[in-house]
Amino acid sequence: MTFDFSKYKDELLFVPLGGSNEIGMNLNLYTIGGKWLMVDCGIGFANEHLPGVDIIVPDITFIAERKKDLLGLVLTHAHEDHLGAVPWLWRELGCPIYATPFTATFLHHKLSEMGPGTQPKVIEMKCGSSVQIGPFGVDMIELTHSIPEMQAVAITTECGVVMHTGDWKFDSNPLIGPVSNYAQLTKYGDGNVLAMVCDSTNVFVEGESGSEGEVRKHLSKVIADCKQRTVVTTFASNLARVATIIQAAHDAGKIVALAGRSLHRVVEAAKESGYLAKDIELVSDKDVMSLSRKDVLIMCTGCQGEPRAALSRIARGDHPNIKLQAGDTVIFSSRKIPGNESRINRMHNQLVEKKVEVITDKNDMIHVSGHPARDELKRMYEMVRPHIAVPTHGEPRHLQEHAKLAKSLGVKETVLAHNGAIVWLAKGEASVIGKVQSGYVAIDGSSMIPTDGDIIRTRRKLRDDGAVFVSVVLGKNSDLMAPVQMVAPGLLDIKEDDELIAECVDEITRVLGSSKAKSGDAQIAEQVRLCVRKLLKKELDKKPVIEVHVARV
Ligand SMILES: [Zn+2]
Numbered sequence: 001m002t003f004d005f006s007k008y009k010d011e012l013l014f015v016p017l018g019g020s021n022e023i024g025m026n027l028n029l030y031t032i033g034g035k036w037l038m039v040d041c042g043i044g045f046a047n048e049h050l051p052g053v054d055i056i057v058p059d060i061t062f063i064a065e066r067k068k069d070l071l072g073l074v075l076t077h078a079h080e081d082h083l084g085a086v087p088w089l090w091r092e093l094g095c096p097i098y099a100t101p102f103t104a105t106f107l108h109h110k111l112s113e114m115g116p117g118t119q120p121k122v123i124e125m126k127c128g129s130s131v132q133i134g135p136f137g138v139d140m141i142e143l144t145h146s147i148p149e150m151q152a153v154a155i156t157t158e159c160g161v162v163m164h165t166g167d168w169k170f171d172s173n174p175l176i177g178p179v180s181n182y183a184q185l186t187k188y189g190d191g192n193v194l195a196m197v198c199d200s201t202n203v204f205v206e207g208e209s210g211s212e213g214e215v216r217k218h219l220s221k222v223i224a225d226c227k228q229r230t231v232v233t234t235f236a237s238n239l240a241r242v243a244t245i246i247q248a249a250h251d252a253g254k255i256v257a258l259a260g261r262s263l264h265r266v267v268e269a270a271k272e273s274g275y276l277a278k279d280i281e282l283v284s285d286k287d288v289m290s291l292s293r294k295d296v297l298i299m300c301t302g303c304q305g306e307p308r309a310a311l312s313r314i315a316r317g318d319h320p321n322i323k324l325q326a327g328d329t330v331i332f333s334s335r336k337i338p339g340n341e342s343r344i345n346r347m348h349n350q351l352v353e354k355k356v357e358v359i360t361d362k363n364d365m366i367h368v369s370g371h372p373a374r375d376e377l378k379r380m381y382e383m384v385r386p387h388i389a390v391p392t393h394g395e396p397r398h399l400q401e402h403a404k405l406a407k408s409l410g411v412k413e414t415v416l417a418h419n420g421a422i423v424w425l426a427k428g429e430a431s432v433i434g435k436v437q438s439g440y441v442a443i444d445g446s447s448m449i450p451t452d453g454d455i456i457r458t459r460r461k462l463r464d465d466g467a468v469f470v471s472v473v474l475g476k477n478s479d480l481m482a483p484v485q486m487v488a489p490g491l492l493d494i495k496e497d498d499e500l501i502a503e504c505v506d507e508i509t510r511v512l513g514s515s516k517a518k519s520g521d522a523q524i525a526e527q528v529r530l531c532v533r534k535l536l537k538k539e540l541d542k543k544p545v546i547e548v549h550v551a552r553v
């Protein structure tokens, strides 16, 4: 039964369409008085159930149907899991986008890569500024994270204030940008915050996340100790880290080359926004091999083992410009994101086989997370003191642990939401009261396709069981006019399996010869398909995709 929003018209509701079943793909909606506000619109990464697909975006059917009442999209920061879906989805939303200058610059770069076309209306807001969007009073509050200009969004409504934290940590020395605005957080806490919707990523991590300033000390020393060619990989969006690597290279007398499109994009956006000096000296990765090995540092993408990224190609030895040799060093200033372990380990092994030294965050303090560990979460709850806690930015296990932690800190009500949940934010009533359509849409090359449709189902079958193509030529009375042709790519080897192929062809010929088979092309094709399916199931225990083509002469 569809949920009747009109019954709750004067109430404040929260509806996440992404980020409450997973870490990534954040999309959050708030509604009051029949109007809607969106916070963030990000991508997620596809898993092995979606062959050929790298990224996914939220199913936004629900809000697209209400686009006339969607008043705005507020972006908390420039990470892909918070704004990466905008180029794919904004046409269906059509609302203005509110973002700080760095986030807006980053978004414009992304949009321009999608080619020409109408651009969304982007309203630039100063960090820490305010705007009234219909019934939503929006205050940006500066927090530290692993990218500049991360803004928590305090939303003031007739029903109360929601603190939507976005991604954050408390870093006492973030290197780029100010420390978190503790005074503003405390001021809100003093004024009675109805609900806090908060980052759960590191809720299982004890203590504190650590500071970029500390990383700079350690990473600089590690880089200074590298005697030969040095490669450093990190998350491209972590501008403080990028700046640290450039600074450390400079201090060690090494010149920097960038390898990987996202690093170039981030460095350009950072120069435009004034976070990096416009005149930093960089060489092209094409010139790297002509420089003395000890004089060069290559900063590259691919710390998660992405197969097409620079580091994977360097490790495999098929990067067009960069080759490594014994004695060179690769530094991972990153961590392994769960799910990527095996491909990162494969890359690590390829490097070790080349006698390249590999240094990771297990060897030295050369990476810190951008998300709050438990002690930081405790401090945040002590400052903001919300009546209701709605954990987000996590898998169900993270959300549950976060809710437990919030309860232990004296929060009166906690709500475990999932994508599509309708959460009523009211004292004494905080709970999930219904659900709306939600899900995932796959980005397949340059188009969007459903994740549960025929294309993906067939692709999975092709991947797991291969395919069979049968071609039959029939005359007027459906007599066979030429030998049956059959190939089975990804299933049978044309030479090795010639006996089984011949057996299939004989069986098809027999079926076509029987009087029962004489009918329309579609029925004939179906009979052939069924007979091949039965035979291959019996002989190989496989169920390939089978396509039968009937031609008439
Ligand atoms: Zn995030």
Ligand SMILES: [Zn+2]
Pocket (backbone or CB within 6 Å): 077, 079, 145, 167, 370
């Ligand atoms: Zn983030």
